[in-house]
Amino acid sequence: MAANRFALRKLWFQIHKWIGIALFMPVIIVSISGSALVWDEWLSGTLYPSRHHAESEVALPPSAYAAAGREALGAGERILSLEFGEGEPVLLTAAQPPRPEGGRPVRTRIWLDPADARVIDMAASNEGALRFLHILHGTLFVPEVGRKLVGWLGVAMLLSSLTGLWLWWPTKRRWFRGLRWKRGNGLSTNLHHQTGFWACIPLAMLSLTGAWISFPAFFGPLVGDAPPDRAARIARMSVQPMAETRLGPDGALASAQAMAPGHGVEIAWPTDRSAEWKVVLAEDEGSSEYLVGDATGEAVAAPPEEPRRASVARTMRVFHDGNGMGLVWQIIIFVGGLVPAILGITGIVMWLRSRGWRRAVADRTREAAKA
Template sequence: MTKLAWRRTWFQIHKWIGLLLAILIIPLSLSGAALVWHDALDRIVHPARYQISGATLRTPETYAAAAQAVLKPGERIAQITMPEGKGPVTVAAAPATVDPDRRGPPPRMMIYLDPPTARVLDVAERNAGLVRFLHVLHGSLQVPGIGRTIVGWIGVAMMVSSFTGLWLWWPTVGAFTKGLRWRRHRNTDTNIHHMAGFWIALPLFVLSLTGAWISFPAVFGGQRAPDRGAQRAVPLAEPGQPLDLVVARAASVRRGALRSIAWPTSATADWTVTYAGGHVVKVADDNGVAVAAPARRPGGLALTMRRIHDGEGMGIVWQVVIFLGGIAPAVLAVTGVIMWWRAREWRAKVRRP
């Protein structure tokens, strides 16, 4: 196949990926750009839940009692999470029954508490609010069940689009530096498409690869898919062990800053107590025996891929790159559609007698 034939082939692939996926790429990329600073965005949207009076912590029983006072009948506490740094204590509660036809994890009610006083700062559904909406939009396009798979294939398509776009950007005559000129075309939108596409091609390829990795962990990383049965399990109504005893038994096995306590559920009869550093202690609900479990240590290729994709702890430079990598695909989609429509009108004029 000649060089010209390859160019025509890549052009068709690049064009139809952009045209067919533009309506999905725009919300996916813009939501990703916004989520680069999701913590700051959540503080802006929900300032009440961050109006804490200090960082001093009280006992988990105090937080459980404060949360129980605002729960609806039938709701059960599923987990208490302590803040890392300045932030509220969060208590997650689940309903007593779960709709068997419901796709995805069951609904959760989140209670935000002031650490020193256990005062209720805010109560909201886990899936409510702008930030959570953006997370679900970016992760599954708000489509239950198959949404995550759709997003994964969009990531694969974006990898192909990045490669073919860079190929098409490369000047056919002369050195590649000719492609760095702003005015390669008389239309501004075409110049924007060429220039933005070149500078964002490599970061966009990396973001698309990591996004596909997150969507298909079993394919890329050999990890098992989440257990749907465990996701839909509900907390026990009356655990056999009181919370204070569970905390004391766990502390006898492992020392450190307490991070979270997960209640026993219909799927597992163990309390799960997590400490700083990812250290986990399982406490049996029937006899109270505490056993140290393998630590959930930060690391591994899967976590690295997620950090690269999210920018968590990657520094301000990479976070800015990710932000631009979210804005650029939307710009490229819009300018690409404009270029296609203009070419369509031009071809129609040529065909007229």
């Protein structure tokens, strides 16, 4: 029995060691970029403050912002929507023409001064530091198979977390003896043991949820989730605004306001999927949405959206991203993303030290044999 337990422990040690050595760099990149993305809103406000703060309120009709945005757009780009946020610039989003090679649709975003419709900033949806971090974290910039590669990294990290917990567990005496600082010689060894233990559960959770996000078609059926409809998702993302409209944003807003008082929060243009304007009005108690026919100018209240079906996949994404989970959880997953760097560095130091120790023993053995 003891021999079998020793052999199993040796096997887990080899798996744990070579996962850490072989995947050191990609794991570090994915983990640290994920930690940064926990604070994506703060990063966006820090990197691009002009996109988030405006000194004046909306002072012009929607058509004025649309006209200013059109002058800044490139050939073939069409306006998709205008968004009006309190104390923020007006955000205009436009669709770029579909690319011959296909791929994710690209949107152009223009931030306009609410006072005079002056262009404050402009960027494509596939540009910028945050977009770089998202692609790095999700695909490592590897074409075609990057998402799957990151998913397998999640599987490897989960296995590393579980084997690490096994190796942390004391072979003698009670388990809480493992909590003592001095588990071995040197700072690296002790830091590796203690950091690995306290971060084991968050690391395992981040690894599992990351793999789940990367392989929804595999994990979904295991828990009864419907398989992801990739074609429908691409169709929703690929909508193109109508080339010509009859009503205009001012008319659409006026028709909606005739139904209910309130100021415009969002105006979305008719598209190739729906010949209606969508107008969202902020009211005393929340907001309401109206659909305005482009040909008739008639406004009707938008039908209430069906509640999104709860799914394990959506829960996994919330746990992984930390969105809406509160500050404590965000701090936990932020630290959990930094821990692999500590474990990787200390693990490699331990490995190099053990190689040096074995080399020294072998040298002494050879010298003794010669004597």
